[in-house]
Amino acid sequence: MSDPSATGRFVGRERDVDELCALLRDERVITLVGPGGIGKTRLAGRIAYLERAKVVELGCIADGRSVVKALDVHPASSGLLVLDGCDLPRGDCAGLVAALAARCPGLRFLLTGRRAAGVPGELVRRVPPLALPGDGRTDAGSVELFVERAAAAGARGVADRDVERVCRLLEGVPLALELAAAHARSIAPARMLQRIGGRHGLLRVVDPAVPGRARTVWAVLEWSHELLSPKERVLLRRLPVFAGAFDPELAARVCADGGLLRGAELPGLLGGLADKALVVRQAGGRLRLHGVVKEYAAERSREAAEEAWLRDRHLRRRE
Structure with missing residues (x-):
């Protein structure tokens, strides 16, 4: 996998990367879980880059045999294998991992999904949102990500209290922050907050049955979609x-x-x-x-x- 920082600096997960790399020395199967947009794929991608791991996007693979064929996996294979998107309806991820683990004793596995894969011996790590700013702090991961992505979009001078408030309102969810920051050149954070607070603003309820952070991402997508040509x-x-x-x-x-x-x-x-x-x-x-x-x-x-x-x-x- 190419370094995910190639399309933007890797922000706010350095401690998570260090901890997971250390855990992978002792644990054979680790699954990163969390709602869509929380940053599971990017975190796994960073680890894959550092560990020179093989990566499979399960959404692109028809069945487990295709994975084995695509990777040229054989009994002597060793190292780390990243399976991204284990909750997609493309087959039994747990069965695939169990079969690969039995076939290749030297393989270790890092999985991503919205829920645990159900692999025996699996260590489940929930990916948290990025750190939110405290009183007077502007060095939190969520603020750092928003400011960097806003600068990449051509915005300047956005590191202020309004940015902190946007980050809190978006609950530190990376995808929501990136989508909002992409518009920071034409829509100031203060104006974003006005739209967020309005009756038909950014965080209108899309589906009451959807959990909070997933609803946040979906609502930001709705807002971003409205701004498209x-x-x-x-x-x-x-x-x-x-x-x-x-x-x-x-x-x-x-x-x-x-x-x-x-x-x-x-x-x-x-x-x-x-x-x-x-x-x-x-x-x-x-x-x-x-x-x-x-x-x-x-x-x-x-x-x-x-x-x-x-x-x-x-x-x-x-x-």
């Missing part, structure tokens, strides 16, 4: 057709229809979505959607009745 909205709802990372060229062939979206527009639109933290840039020029963003965009695709059409185009464009 019409063409950006169309492209975002079409990107979930890709199971994992994708090339911009393939995205243009699949998502452009010559009407709502033209192929020549795709590079600029993809860049706009990346600047707004809705698309993640990876090393080598590939792109991907964060898991929660993908879920949100897939709902918009279902509302537009485009899922079957997109799957067909994806199949035909890859042939």
Whole structure:
């Protein structure tokens, strides 16, 4: 896995990284759990980079045999294997890990998911939100992340009490902070707070059954979606057709229809979505959607009745 800091400095998890790397010396299976947007994938990615680990995004794999084949795993294999997204309905993650552990005694496993995988002997570590600012403190991880991402978006002079209040309101959830910070150049934190506090503001209730932090991320996604141009909205709802990372060229062939979206527009639109933290840039020029963003965009695709059409185009464009 490429260093996740390549698309933004790794912020606020240094102690977690040190502790997990030490635990992996003694524990064979560790699962990072928490709601979508809490930073499980980024934390696991940092550890994978430091440990030179093999990584599998389970959302891109059809079954356990595909994992074994893709990794060329054999009984003498050793080292760390990161399985990202173990709660996706792509097969029995616990069975896969148990089978790999039995086949390869030298392998260790770091899993991510919204809940424990149920692997015998699994050590479950809940990923917390980033540290919130205390009275008069501006060095908390949540503030550091917001300020850095806001600066990357072209904003200046945002390290103030309004930022601290935004970080508290967003509960230190990294994805929510990144989405908000991406708009800091055009929307000052004070104005964000006004919109948050309004009746139809940032944290309106999306679904009372959804836990608090998951609801926070979803609400920020709703707000960010409202700020997109019409063409950006169309492209975002079409990107979930890709199971994992994708090339911009393939995205243009699949998502452009010559009407709502033209192929020549795709590079600029993809860049706009990346600047707004809705698309993640990876090393080598590939792109991907964060898991929660993908879920949100897939709902918009279902509302537009485009899922079957997109799957067909994806199949035909890859042939």
